[in-house]
Amino acid sequence: MSAEPLTWDLIRDAVTAVCLVVGALMSFAAALGMLRFPDLLSRMHAATKPQVLGLLLLLIAVGLQIGSWAVVPLLVFAWLLQLVTAPVSAHMVSRAGYRTRHLRRDTLQRDDLDAVVRAHTEKSD
Amino acid sequence: MLEVAAWIAGILLGLATVLVIIRIMRGPSILERAIAMDVLLAIIIAALCIDMAVGQHTNHLAFVVVACVLGFIGSVTISRYVTDRRNS
Numbered sequence: 001m002s003a004e005p006l007t008w009d010l011i012r013d014a015v016t017a018v019c020l021v022v023g024a025l026m027s028f029a030a031a032l033g034m035l036r037f038p039d040l041l042s043r044m045h046a047a048t049k050p051q052v053l054g055l056l057l058l059l060i061a062v063g064l065q066i067g068s069w070a071v072v073p074l075l076v077f078a079w080l081l082q083l084v085t086a087p088v089s090a091h092m093v094s095r096a097g098y099r100t101r102h103l104r105r106d107t108l109q110r111d112d113l114d115a116v117v118r119a120h121t122e123k124s125d
Numbered sequence: 126m127l128e129v130a131a132w133i134a135g136i137l138l139g140l141a142t143v144l145v146i147i148r149i150m151r152g153p154s155i156l157e158r159a160i161a162m163d164v165l166l167a168i169i170i171a172a173l174c175i176d177m178a179v180g181q182h183t184n185h186l187a188f189v190v191v192a193c194v195l196g197f198i199g200s201v202t203i204s205r206y207v208t209d210r211r212n213s
Contacts, residue, residue, distance in 0.1 A: 017130030020175055024134035024141075027168045031141035034148045034161055047160045050167040051196075058174035062186075065127075065178045071186065078190045085197035089163070089204075093156055096204035102154045 012064050019061035026054030039104040040097040044090055051086050055079060131179045138168050138175075159203045166196045 026049045033046025059075045097103060098113060105111075145165050152158040170192050173185040 020130045020134045024137040028137040028141040031144035035144050061178040082193045089200040092201045092204040096207040097156050
């Protein structure tokens with residue numbers, strides 16, 4: 001990179017580089033959180049970072065570098081798909097995790113689900 | 126500039142892959158392994174996006190869309206069949 005004047009291409013490349021590095025940093029932070037956090041629910045909190053924000057940044061980088069309006073609908077579709085499905089799968093996983101008691105009670109601030117689950121299990125016993 | 130950014134991002138993704146695989150091996154429950162698999166899929170998608178951005182092509186775009194659906198179906202299917210055997 002020589003000292004070239006501030007052109008549109010240079011700005012585009014700079015924004016793309018920042019998006020790539022921060023998007024990869026999201027994946028790294030998620031992996032670090034998966035290893036460091038104590039229980040299932042807090043690990044899920046870390047795991048959702050690259051799926052939504054990281055994917056958004058990386059798709060912005062791809063769209064900037066391709067530079068054509070033709071790919072934008074597909075990029076938006078991929079991101080919206082991830083945005084819609086991530087809460088559903090997180091809900092399913094945390095529901096199964098709560099019912100199978102893969103969580104640490106002492107890390108919870110409050111537990112709204114406790115009474116419901118307890119009433120249901122007593123009824124089914 | 127883009128090559129340097131791609132190298133930094135690639136090194137970060139490599140470290141992330143190692144950490145996630147450690148979690149997949151250790152993971153106390155199958156649900157944690159499912160979440161770690163989701164993160165691994167997100168890392169693969171990130172690597173494909175970096176390749177597309179640096180090489181300025183759209184070859185992997187279809188796989189990115191399909192992989193978003195695959196991760197969803199995988200984790201929902203696994204958590205659907207994880208039940209509490211102690212009560213039933």
